[in-house]
Amino acid sequence: MKRITIVTSYPINAEPVIKNRLQPYIDVLIQHGFTVTLISGDYETPVFSFEHEVNFLYVPKPDVQGVGFFSRAMQEFKHANQLLKLVNYQKADCVLLTIPSMFLLFRSGILKHSRKVIDVRDLTWEYLSSDKLTFLCVKKILSWFAKQKFGRFSLVAVTNTTEFSKMECYYGLNPQQLHMLPNGVSKQQFDILSNSNRSKNSKPTICYIGNVGVAQNLTLLVDVATRCPEVDFLIVGGGNDFNRVKKYVHDKNVKNVEMTGRVSWDSIPSYYEQADILFAQLGSDYKGAMPSKLYEYLASRKFIIYGGCAQAAEVLAEFDNNIVIQPDSIDALHQAVCEALKRLSKNYLSNLNRDKIKSMYIREDNISVFVEKLEGLL
Numbered sequence: 001m002k003r004i005t006i007v008t009s010y011p012i013n014a015e016p017v018i019k020n021r022l023q024p025y026i027d028v029l030i031q032h033g034f035t036v037t038l039i040s041g042d043y044e045t046p047v048f049s050f051e052h053e054v055n056f057l058y059v060p061k062p063d064v065q066g067v068g069f070f071s072r073a074m075q076e077f078k079h080a081n082q083l084l085k086l087v088n089y090q091k092a093d094c095v096l097l098t099i100p101s102m103f104l105l106f107r108s109g110i111l112k113h114s115r116k117v118i119d120v121r122d123l124t125w126e127y128l129s130s131d132k133l134t135f136l137c138v139k140k141i142l143s144w145f146a147k148q149k150f151g152r153f154s155l156v157a158v159t160n161t162t163e164f165s166k167m168e169c170y171y172g173l174n175p176q177q178l179h180m181l182p183n184g185v186s187k188q189q190f191d192i193l194s195n196s197n198r199s200k201n202s203k204p205t206i207c208y209i210g211n212v213g214v215a216q217n218l219t220l221l222v223d224v225a226t227r228c229p230e231v232d233f234l235i236v237g238g239g240n241d242f243n244r245v246k247k248y249v250h251d252k253n254v255k256n257v258e259m260t261g262r263v264s265w266d267s268i269p270s271y272y273e274q275a276d277i278l279f280a281q282l283g284s285d286y287k288g289a290m291p292s293k294l295y296e297y298l299a300s301r302k303f304i305i306y307g308g309c310a311q312a313a314e315v316l317a318e319f320d321n322n323i324v325i326q327p328d329s330i331d332a333l334h335q336a337v338c339e340a341l342k343r344l345s346k347n348y349l350s351n352l353n354r355d356k357i358k359s360m361y362i363r364e365d366n367i368s369v370f371v372e373k374l375e376g377l378l
Helices: 016-029 069-087 102-104 133-152 161-169 187-193 217-226 242-251 265-274 293-299 311-316 330-344 351-360 363-376
Strands: 002-005 034-040 054-060 095-100 115-120 156-157 179-180 205-209 232-236 257-259 275-280 303-307 323-327
Touching: 002 016, 016 034, 016 095, 016 133, 016 363, 034 069, 069 102, 095 323, 102 133, 156 161, 156 363, 161 179, 161 311, 187 265, 187 293, 205 293, 205 330, 217 232, 217 242, 217 257, 217 275, 217 330, 232 265, 242 257, 242 303, 265 323, 275 293, 293 311, 293 351, 303 311, 311 323, 311 330, 323 330
Parallel strands: 002 034, 002 095, 034 054, 095 115, 115 156, 156 179, 205 232, 205 275, 232 257, 275 303, 303 323
Antiparallel strands: none
């Protein structure tokens, strides 16, 4: 029996995105005969559909809401240390770290296990602004630390071509050490979302479904809503920028914007049913990222407006039924909305997008290839 310990610093119960990503991982590992231990930043046992098959351990993640950058970094560093010390008590043939928590990477040297692999969802330190000298220096220091650590892993999974190239060219990893593992969607999510129907709303509805964070800058969507009173706007999800955006809606007295707050995954399909147009955005500082929500959007066959550049724009160019615009531009988004509304008259759902997601971006299929590669190391 092969044993693997998976570590994430995030609280799975509070972060549906993390749970949706880890569930297919664990499903596939169990199918391949692994005994799985999962260590997370939860306050209680994470809720999955197979509690009896997985050994759950957790170290509560500190609350860093409203805490300054350096104080937050120190708390997350300490938390990563606690998680990894707990790993050292586990008997495992392999340890799998999954980040965007950079401190799990930076403290990985304390691990006693000889076989270590890392699942890189985001190079978060790369997103630090280069405009301020302090953050530029911190960014360079963190990049240097990361460069020292990545080479110690037997296998490094990345989500897209930008990350693959960065790992090879900047961090000096051998291509054989790297594995492309796109975010994609689970089989269950795909089966549900691909059956989304055309909306039956009396007014066109534009939906954002996902994390309400600073990177998404959703006040932009509110500003466009003031220009389009004939359209309903729906923001589904919570996050660290939720209260600011909600206050912005209230202060501007915008009547055609509804914000739901955080909802369970079980509720998400009904919001996809309501959507005529799906919106997503990441600022230019995040040009190397491919938001996982875009795979969900594409699976639903609905029309997509994406504000962003580089990696995500390149992926969307392989699909149809979407418009890519520069991020953080009210005029560009307003123009895209007007264009999308014209296209809606064709009542079009993209089967091409659905079929391409099915053939290339189902998580379980891609994770199976990764696990087979992992087994070759044991």
